[in-house]
Amino acid sequence: MYARRDIMKGAATLPLAAILADPLLASAAAAELEDVTLKLDHGKPITASVIFPEKTPAPAVVLVHEWWGLNDQIKAVAADFAREGYAAVAVDLYGGNVGKTPDEAQRYMKAVNPVEATETLQKWIAWARDNDKTTEKLGTIGWCFGGGWSLNASLAAPVDATVIYYGNVAKKADELKALTGPVMGHFADKDKWINKAMVDGFIEQMKLAGQPAPEVFWYSADHAFANPTGARYDQEDAQTAWKRSQKFFADSLMG
Template identity: 75%
Template sequence: MYARRDIVKGVATLPLAAILADPLLARAAAEMTEDVSITLSSGQSVTASVIYPEVTPAPTVVLVHEWWGLNDQIKAVAAELAREGYVALAVDLYEGKVGTTPDEAKQYMQGVKPDLATETLTSWIDWARKNEKTNDSLGTVGWCFGGGWALNASIAAPTEATIVYYGSVARSADQLKALKGPVMGHFAERDQWINKLMVDEFVEQMKIAGQPAPEVFWYSADHAFANPSGARYDQEDAQLAWSRSLEFFEKNLAG
């Protein structure tokens, strides 16, 4: 059993992969974030978790969770981004619900209303841009379900950079014309859903839209390879994808 001081030290010094692989460390990192809420135009209250870097104002990264919901893993990634110098805002599209089984996660994902999710994300992006601790650079990143919504967010409220981890990129050129900043995608060769056919069509639609070619990376892995709590986790590929993501944000947000 860890002593509290060892957990705190681990969160401060260990690499992200080590933190995410240990539930105690992930929980400690998640607890570093602060819950915030805003009210949408409909009057509905929505929540997110935010964490600030040591030095502000700073660029913002908006995180969109997997189909599980806004759990400790995603909040721990937010804490890591803050350690890298970003204001990290992890948005909740499940109204506080977190799935613990695939059936629960599927139910919550299917219950998401697209119009409400879009308004939630655009409202949080507006909140972040007006925050006195942020500057003019903002990017999005999401995984699986959240990968597709990170792209949707950057279309609905154009951002300076977008990263999609094995999320749906089936978009038309007309939709993609709204993008402001570049896109990076991490995809798995053994993924049966987000496959090469979809990604190749995305690249073609980006070209038709007059957008820069997305930075697309393929990994000898399966869907959800960056999630250490799942059976498909591939540590080496997850670490490589993360290093590429940090370089991408450094170039397009902090550069």
């Protein structure tokens, strides 16, 4: 039986989608991360899975998981960020729970306390910024449930670049004035939840807030099109969105 290190060595040249679609490869990539625990102000422990690149100090990226929870897939994305030269912090907003079915995922999502989730993200952003292995640059990225929380994080703490994958962007101009960096959004034209009306409203509210126009991209796909383990996965659109996100972070955080 191959060691996980050997598995990842052999997978080093594979595209991210191939790793995410294979449970064994995703698990091996996830094993590269280390769990770190902090505490909220009232003492509740919070955990994130963290990985640093070979060369430090490096810019940091805070990842917020889908409604499934912090699973191997999201950790594997964090590992890919490290290979691209970023310190990656995959935050857990479900207290260690991972949904195995849509019903479980929905239950965990509804149980999230918005106040605690906001403080959790603030704590991890501060931790990442203060780490001696990071530079002063930091971005956030999230998918679905995490897409909305990627934006929320950037409203609650200084963030240099925000990436949103089909997340809730229903915000008012007064809220959006808190943004300190550019925003990129990936949305699906068949998405019934995060639809064009919501995104158009977000663009208008950004304008009213005096913020730079977000980079918004539409794909001929459905919600969760970037998840290779889901039925709505669209390989071409997922790869295009990922390349755009990587360039956006490189331009915003690496310079």
